[in-house]
Amino acid sequence: MKKFIFSALVIVLCLLSVSAYAWAPKKNINVIVAYKAGSGTDNTARVLSKFATDKIGKTLVINNLEGGSGSIGWTALSHARPDGYTIGFVNLPTLCSNIVEELGDYKIDDFIPICNHVNETSIVLVGKDSPFNTLDELVKFAKENPSKLKASTNGMKASNHIGSELLAKSAGFTYMAIPYGGTADQLLALRQGEVDFSVAKEADIAAMMTEVKILGVFSEKRMPSLPDVPTLGELGYYDKWYGSARAIVAPKGTSADAIKFYEEAFKAAMEDPEYIAAAEKAGVTTVFMNAEETGKLINQQYEFCVNEVSKLWE
Numbered sequence: 001m002k003k004f005i006f007s008a009l010v011i012v013l014c015l016l017s018v019s020a021y022a023w024a025p026k027k028n029i030n031v032i033v034a035y036k037a038g039s040g041t042d043n044t045a046r047v048l049s050k051f052a053t054d055k056i057g058k059t060l061v062i063n064n065l066e067g068g069s070g071s072i073g074w075t076a077l078s079h080a081r082p083d084g085y086t087i088g089f090v091n092l093p094t095l096c097s098n099i100v101e102e103l104g105d106y107k108i109d110d111f112i113p114i115c116n117h118v119n120e121t122s123i124v125l126v127g128k129d130s131p132f133n134t135l136d137e138l139v140k141f142a143k144e145n146p147s148k149l150k151a152s153t154n155g156m157k158a159s160n161h162i163g164s165e166l167l168a169k170s171a172g173f174t175y176m177a178i179p180y181g182g183t184a185d186q187l188l189a190l191r192q193g194e195v196d197f198s199v200a201k202e203a204d205i206a207a208m209m210t211e212v213k214i215l216g217v218f219s220e221k222r223m224p225s226l227p228d229v230p231t232l233g234e235l236g237y238y239d240k241w242y243g244s245a246r247a248i249v250a251p252k253g254t255s256a257d258a259i260k261f262y263e264e265a266f267k268a269a270m271e272d273p274e275y276i277a278a279a280e281k282a283g284v285t286t287v288f289m290n291a292e293e294t295g296k297l298i299n300q301q302y303e304f305c306v307n308e309v310s311k312l313w314e
Contacts, residue, residue: 022257022260022261023084023255023257023258023260023261024057024261025056025057025058025084025085025261026058027058027085028058028059028060028061028085029056029058029059029060029061029084029085029086029087030061030063030080030085030086030087031045031049031060031061031062031063031086031087031088031089032063032065032073032074032076032077032080032086032087032088032089033045033062033063033064033065033073033088033089034065034066034070034071034072034073034074034077034088034089034090034091035064035066035070035073035091035154035182035183035184036064036066036181036182036184036185037062037064038184039066039182039183039184039204040120040183040184040200040201040203040204041089041091041183041246042062042064042184043203043206043282043284044089044117044118044203044246044282044284045062045089045117045246046062047275047278047279047282047284048117048266048269048270048275048279049062050275050278051269051272051274051275051278052265052266052269054269055265055266055268055269055272056261056262056265066181066182067181068098068103068104068155069094069098069103069154069155069156069157069158069179070090070091070094070095070098070155070158071098071103071104071106073088074088074090074095074098074104074106075104075105075106077090077106077111077249077251078104078105078106078110078111078251078252079251080251081251082250082251082252082253082254082255083254084250084254084255084258084261086250086251087114087248087249087250087262088248088249088250089117089246089247089248089249090111090246090247090248090249090298091159091244091245091246092159092244092245092246092247092297092298092301093159093162093244093301093304093305093309094154094155094158094159094244095298095301096108096298096301096302096304096305097157097158097159097162097305097309098157098158099302099305100302100305100306100309100310101157103157108298108299108302109252110251110252111249111250111251111252111298112249112250112251112252112254112259112291113247113248113249113291113292113294113295113298114247114248114249114250114259114262114263114266114291114294115247115248115262115263115266115267115288115289115290115291115294116245116246116247116248116287116288116289116293116294116297117246117247117248117266117270117286117287117288118203118244118245118246118284118285118286118287119243119244119245119285119287120201120202120203120243120244120245120246120285121201121202121217121218121219121223121241121242121243121285122159122160122163122199122200122201122217122218122242122243122244123199123200123201123202123205123214123216123217123218123226123229124138124163124167124197124198124199124214124215124216124217124218124232125190125197125198125199125200125205125212125213125214125215126138126190126196126197126198126212126213126215127190127191127193127211127212127213128191128210128211128212128213129193130196130197130213132196132197132213132215133213133215134215135215135216135230135232135235135237136235138196138197138215139171139173139235139237142168142171142173142174142175143171143172143173146173146174147174147175147176148175148176149173149175149176149196149197150175150176150177150178150194150195150196151164151175151176151177151178151195151196151197151198151199152178152179152180152185152186152187152189152190152194152195152198153177153178153179153180153186153198153199154179154180154181154182154183154185154186154200155179155180155181155182156177156179157309157313158179159244160183160186160198160199160200161177161179161199162242162309162312163199163218163242164177164197164198164199165177165312165313166218166238166242166312167199167216167232167237167238169238169312170232170237170238170239171236171237175196178194178195183200183201183204186198186200187200187204187205187208187212190212191208191211191212197215199218201243201244202223202225202226202283202285203282203283203284203285205283206282206283214226214229215229216229216230216231216232216235216237217229217230217231217232218231218232218238218240218241218242218243219231219241220233220239220240220241225283245287245297245301247289247294247297247298248262248266249294250262259291260291263290263291266288267288267290270286270288271288
């Protein structure tokens with residue numbers, strides 16, 4: 001009898017928790033990641049999805065649609081049925097630079113922000129066998145050998161390519177940018193010695209720290225996790241913060257009730273102590289922002305691409 005009462009109580013509590021929302025999913029959710037499995041975005045998405053599944057009550061199914069510097073996946077996301085069962089991760093500023101460069105047929109208002117997940121500072125790195133042990137050494141060689149250095153990027157005018165350009169313009173050197181399908185391929189090329197340097201993010205290299213050397217960070221202050229690595233500004237180069245944000249959005253037309261449900265579920269997941277421990281282990285820098293704050297961030301990144309990034313290639 002006691003067992004029956006306990007089971008009934010659990011059922012009632014579950015029904016109450018679901019009924020607290022005007023919308024809740026009744027089937028699994030399609031989560032579009034616009035980069036290949038094993039990429040930085042994919043890894044961070046999977047870390048969060050594991051814990052968010054418990055909060056949402058349905059399985060988050062990662063769907064990797066890579067290519068076109070993210071534009072293939074984000075085109076599919078913008079065209080998805082706005083029924084609450086398709087959401088996706090977008091990378092900033094790459095989403096915005098793609099729009100400015102017209103690499104896809106989507107616009108900023110084709111997406112409704114749910115929340116921000118990650119903010120990551122960009123870093124400059126070389127392979128472990130590189131002759132360069134400091135950023136000044138790399139810059140000196142680049143200036144003495146114009147366009148000889150090669151840098152792998154995660155796509156033409158994508159986030160890591162923008163970082164390489166910010167470094168090169170501020171340091172006064174030229175180089176050859178070689179686009180790859182995404183960050184995973186970009187970093188594989190670096191580790192295999194196909195290129196001389198790359199710009200990426202800390203979480204991207206969490207599993208390969210022994211295979212690379214970090215020469216500088218795009219931060220106004222040294223990063224607590226990399227206290228011995230100088231900022232670019234310290235060395236006289238780009239002196240502002242630069243990096244990427246990874247946000248979660250839904251296609252335009254998704255109901256406000258569904259957006260609110262996901263916003264609160266992801267917030268709860270990111271506050272879960274077990275998630276926090278897993279994220280720290282994976283090198284994921286969690287920065288939750290609600291839907292309104294994320295919308296402002298996306299607009300700020302769009303303005304950055306229009307006013308600053310577009311001028312890098314003039």
